[in-house]
Amino acid sequence: MTLRRRDFIGASAGALALAGCESSPTIDGGFTGIDVARGHAWRDGAGRGAAPAETRRTRVVIAGGGVAGLAAARALRLAGIEDFVLLELEDGAGGNARGGRVHGIACPLGAHYLPVPGDHAHEVQDLLEELGLRRRVAGRWEYDERHLCHSPQERLFFRGEWQDGLLPLHGVGADTLAQYQRFARRVDALQREAHFTIPAFRAPLTPTVLALDAEPFATWLDREGLSDPQLRWYLDYCCRDDYGAGTAHVSAWAGIHYFASRHGFHPPGDDSGDGEREAVLTWPEGNGWLTQRLAAPLGDRLRAGHVVLRVADVRHGVEVDAWDAATRRVVRWEAERCIVALPAFIAARVVEGPPAFLRQAAAHLQYAPWLVANMHLRGPLQDRPGAAPSWDNVVYGTRGLGYVDARHQTLDPTPRATVLSWYRPLGPSGFDGATAAEGRRRLLDAPWSAWRDELLAELSVPHPDLRELATRIDITRYGHAMAIPTPGLLSQIGLQRPSSGRGQLSNQEQIVRSHGRLQFAHADWAGYSIFEEAFTRGHLAGSVA
Ligand SMILES: Cc1cc2nc3c(=O)[nH]c(=O)nc-3n(C[C@H](O)[C@H](O)[C@H](O)COP(=O)(O)OP(=O)(O)OC[C@H]3O[C@@H](n4cnc5c(N)ncnc54)[C@H](O)[C@@H]3O)c2cc1C
Known part of the structure; x- marks a missing residue:
């Protein structure tokens, strides 16, 4: 993935600001959530x-x-x-x-949302009905508003300010917008040609699906002439977010499935998105x-x-x-x-x-390692200009996937302490060329303070007062978090x-x-x-x- 220099300057400024200064001794922390020693004892044959x-x-x-x-x-x-x-x-x-708590505030240790399921996932729909999240009102299915992600849902820190949504838009040129349109048309055509369902086994394995499965998503994008850096950053982000690995490592089937099985891909000006299918259910934990x-x-x-x-x-x-x-x-x-x-x-x-x-x-299966850091803040953060604080807050050009705010779903508007959950995939991506095995080794070897410093470097760019407000960081490590759809x-x-x-x-x-x-x-x-x-x-x- 190629990042334009001026896009990257904003993201790396925080890292430079932190370079050379010792991390704050006031931020406590450590590893939590997964008993790595128990898992490794099993691996090494204990009890067998x-x-x-x-x-x-x-x-x-x-x-x-x-x-x-x-x-x-x-x-x-x-x-x-x-x-x-x-x-x-x-x-x-x-x-x-699973969920956890930091200083009494509930937060996720791993998975944090469930998109409103379509009809192919009828077993999941039944569960949600049983749990009282979905019910029929005047002949239509409705979801409990308290558990649907409240607005604003997503924002991106790009070129020094926050913008709504995650697709880079601020100041992008006509070429970029044209590539967004072209990718949207390809997703749309493939969606009609091949069928993409969740769960995936409910769609037939057609020749189109098998051809997409055979090559890396990045190769398919290159062949389609879809090379715009902003589009490619966004697609790489999506793949790292859902699969833990970048576009060069997941199949073109996986890259297209991300959009075609759910809400499609909607470039600016396209209002054809189905709001209900784009809704997600989420909870503090x-x-x-x-x-x-x-x-x-x-x-x-x-x-x-x-x-x-x-x-x-x-x-x-x-x-x-x-x-x-x-x-x-x-x-x-x-x-x-x-x-x-x-x-x-x-x-x-x-x-x-x-x-x-x-x-x-x-x-055959390769697994992406992952890390989730839950950071307790004693008060609300200052913000850069632009879109308002959202549930999902992503910083362009960083290794991490940004953070979700555990208090976003609260109906109490009083500014107070919260927990931010920072997601960091360590599967293969365009960032440092590390393999999944190398990412796993780093995950196990690096002290918790190394992750604290990486988190602070990334998120201090949009939030310069992060260090002063953070009191504790609990880190959950997943050596084999999820299968990569290679x-x-x-x-x-x-x-x-x-x-x-x-x-x-x-x-x-x-x-x-x-x-x-x-x-x-x-x-x-x-x-x-x-x-x-x-x-x-x-x-x-x-x-x-
Ligand atoms: C950081 C992260 C974020 C994610 N975010 C989302 C999200 O937002 N939305 C989403 O839909 N999905 C998300 N996922 C994907 C998530 O993996 C799936 O949603 C789902 O939780 C997988 O469930 P599973 O039962 O298949 O696997 P697992 O969760 O892997 O369950 C396997 C279980 O087996 C146990 N186990 C392992 N070995 C043994 C043994 N020898 N004896 C007994 N027990 C054992 C494990 O402890 C574990 O509890 C995320 C995953 C990660 C890692």
Whole structure:
């Protein structure tokens, strides 16, 4: 990606201002949210091979308590199956969609929003109805205004001032505007030609889809002559935001899917956007609002702090061995079946005799590392000129994705303390040429203060008083946050379709990867990670009779 010099000067000014000066000793902080040591102990074989101290029986075991595992638990309950356990490595359920608090203020630790789902995501629509977020009023579906993102939703700090929306507009030339128009027309044409749905498996794998899947998005854009720096920055930002990696690393299918599966791409002057489809649901604690409600009915069937070590399909059922962090013992669960709601690279290690499709997925999937920093401010920030403070606030040309304000949804207008959540993907991008593995190493090795300084350097540009107002920064690290939809995922390993053509399969069987008494459900099986993909797959796995 090429950044024009004058665009970059604004972004780097804060970094220069901080260079050479020691970071403020008044900002406390550290790492939180993920028990890296527990995950690594599992990776290094702790507890494996130990004889179980106890054997228990249940009808179904769910391994992994992220969105997919929680959706599977809900589906079992809907089917009248109450005899199950859900084993989760961390001390609470929710996976990448958990919430936390800094100085008593709720904030997201990971996922923070859910776009209003379209009709292809009817399982998610049903959940939202059950939670009272969606209801029929005079024959039309309406969402609860309190949970829809309040206006103003997004702004961009570009060329020294804030502008509405994230597409760079301030002072851009006619060539840039023409390229915005051209990209919009291409998205529109592809949307009609190929169909893009969420969840993605509900659209057919047509030759157009497979051709898009075969090459990097950046290569496709180059061939289309879409080279404008502002357009390319914006598209790279979108890919890093949804996939954790830049346009050179995700497939053209993923790049187009981002727009075509939802609201399209609307250049300035195009008012054809469907406001309802562009709306998003959000909460101070992010999607933790949803996962807490999914976990609440489980009671002691949710076994947090239980690390799954082994899943085996044996003669008369399944055996699942889990290490209980509290008692430091291995417990064996015997069950009729197991829903493996774990990332594919972990599932491939715990499932005994992993099936070929699992080995293949684990070998091909690349994961983007991520970091989320929640920064407590004791008062409201000063602002640069332009658009008003929004929910999502992005600074052009920076490595981070900007910040969301945890108090944006509050109905109390009094200026007071808040928490800003700063998102920083570490997957491959045009910024420093680092691979995902190098990003992961940096994530693990760098002290928390290095991330504090990077955050302050980026966000001090639009907010010069940030250092004085910040009191604490809590950082959550995700080594393998999400699968990157790299070129070839759909065609080469057929993530979204069964690998064999075993006669007529029902819709459910086609989507849920099964192996004997094991069903696999996780966003990884979509090749990219969003709530709707994780939830639908978990729901379908839980609904298998
Ligand atoms: C920083 C970040 C921001 C995101 N933002 C959004 C967003 O705003 N909107 C959105 O839709 N999506 C977002 N996502 C994507 C998010 O990953 C999905 O929405 C969804 O939460 C994925 O759920 P999952 O169940 O597939 O996976 P996971 O969340 O990965 O769940 C897997 C679970 O398995 C557990 N586990 C792992 N190993 C073991 C073991 N050996 N034993 C027991 N348990 C184990 C894990 O602890 C975890 O709880 C974001 C992701 C990240 C990382």
